[in-house]
Amino acid sequence: MDLALQEPIETALSPAASPARRRYWRSEKIWFDGDAFFAAMLRDIERARTTIDLQTYIFQDDLLGQRVTDALRAAAARGVVVRMLVDGAGAGAWCAKRARELIGDRLSIRIYHPLPWLLFSRIHNGRSGALRLFRMLMQINRRTHRKLCLIDQRAAWVGSFNCSSLHCREYSCDEHWRDTGARVEGGAIGELYQSFNWVWRRSWRLSAQQMRPPVIWPGVLKREDSGLVRLNDTLRQRRKVFRDLVERIAGAKRRVWVTAAYFVPNHKLVAALGQAARNGIDVRMLMPTKCDVVFMPWVSAAFYLALLKQGVRIYEYQPRVLHAKTVQIDDWLTVGSTNLNYRSLLHDLEADIVMLHPRTHKAFERAYLDDLAQSKEITIDDWKRRPWLQKWLGRIALRIRYWL
DSSP, rough: OOEOOOOOOEOOTTTTTTTOOOEEEEEEESSSSSSHHHHHHHHHHHHSSSSSEEEEBBSSSSSSHHHHHHHHHHHHHHOOEEEEEEEEETHHHHIIIIIHHHOOOSSSEEEEOOOOOGGGGGSSSSSHHHHHHHHHHHHOOOOOOOEEEEETTEEEEESSSSSSGGOOOHGGGGGGOOEEEEESSSSTHHHHHHHHHHHHHHHHOOSSOOOEESOOOOOOOOOOOOSEEOOOOSSHHHHHHHHHHHHHHHHHHEEEEEESBBBOOOHHHHHHHHHHHHHOOOEEEEEEOSSSSTTTTHHHHTHHHHHHTTTTTEEEOOOSOBBBEEEEETTTEEEESOOOOIIIIIIOBBBEEEEEOOHHHHHHHHHHHHHHTTTEEHHHHHTTTTTTHHHHHHHHHHHGGGOO
């Protein structure tokens, strides 16, 4: 299912934003199917004229990964400047096996926080090498979790789709993951491009022979806040984005519909969701039964009872792995990579966009209700009947929620 929109869309701004800073997406389109999402993104890559900037957490050496790399290589061959920015953990295996084959005059690759034990042979000896190793160890828990592709600085692809065949029915059949993604055009894409450059300068440069560390001081990140893009490059941005989410939940008038692939919230978010439900707001949480992190549903279930007692409705998606990350509060909808967990709040780089057109919301509502129809609603009695071992392991895992 997807929906194309072409007319201007004025943004719903936060109370602090002035009318002079109003922006809109020139067009927006939403996807709930990985096959259609990647087919359309690859067509955009084939049409690119000047630049392609791809940033992803996971890049796998599988059939989809090969299609993407073939398209990027072809773009570079016709003169497009291609930059690939991948995470050192999520794409570590691909970097070691395939990445160097792609490097050329117009195609460059950088790695965000590569795992230090893969670089011992490449870290210079002496005091500077020891300092660099220490810095890498301190950054090991900080990843780029974004799924972002910028085409000619005019179009942006955002969502929860990694470059992996797991997201496509064509390759994974009925086991393909359930995700949500979007394509947008408009002036606010400049914020995504500026953030990409910021992370690019902070990442390791991959060449045919070696990997070179980033510059020590990559410059100051300054960006205008349109209200259409939600990023967390700095601690200040992280706090602002989270505070805005909590305030929007508290100010909801009709509904708060959440899709949370990994739900390990802090107490402020639990309190906001519970208070909204007590105020009579339609608060629904869609979460996975099947998960690529086996114990994660058990951890999330540790929060169920507190939410259920306050009137929050909780659903567990049954057919396959649920990996989407969306929040709809009244007429405000976000799509992107942000999870409602400590990793997204404290450690990982994330990117979300705000979608505001009524037809986008209607398409999302239909998809969300369809997902609920394929889910099991959890009651307090259901929670009480859960195996004691799952409850026990979930509560033990909460001891390390800082890493989750």
